[in-house]
Amino acid sequence: MKTLVVAAALITKGGRILVTQREERDDWGLLWEFPGGTLEEDEGPHExxxxxxxxxLGIGVEIEGICQVVYKRYEGFNILLLAYQCRITEGTPSALGCREVRWVEEEELQGxxxxxxxxxxxxxxxxxxLWDLGAV
Structure with a gap:
């Protein structure tokens, strides 16, 4: 069974975390996720x-370290998700390749x-x- 390796960014700022909403046409359309994506051939997680x-999102980031690793089995494939603590170094997040981008507080993230x-x-x-990723 094929395993997809996915790298995601956990970016916090002022008590909020950055999330993106998937396009309606995508798998899991309109669901929210931590920004990132599937590794391309010959690409590492940081790249x-x-x-x-x-x-x-039109932003540059510095990767500060890995926070979590999740292995999930789905029908027909598996996902290995690597979540990294990141910090924005350039730009302001904009929804260029997703439906919406939003900074959310803890209570909203849970919902x-x-x-x-x-x-x-x-x-x-x-x-x-780990709400304040500075503690990681």
């Missing part, structure tokens, strides 16, 4: 995050519908008290 955030792998990242995020 993937930088490329995806530039393409989808968002997310794909299963992102849900697991969110749950671990709260269980470990």
């Amino acid at each position: 993937c995050i930088k490329r995806e955030l530039r393409e989808e 968002l519908q997310m794909p299963p792998a992102d849900e697991e990242i969110r749950e671990r995020f709260f269980q470990r008290g």
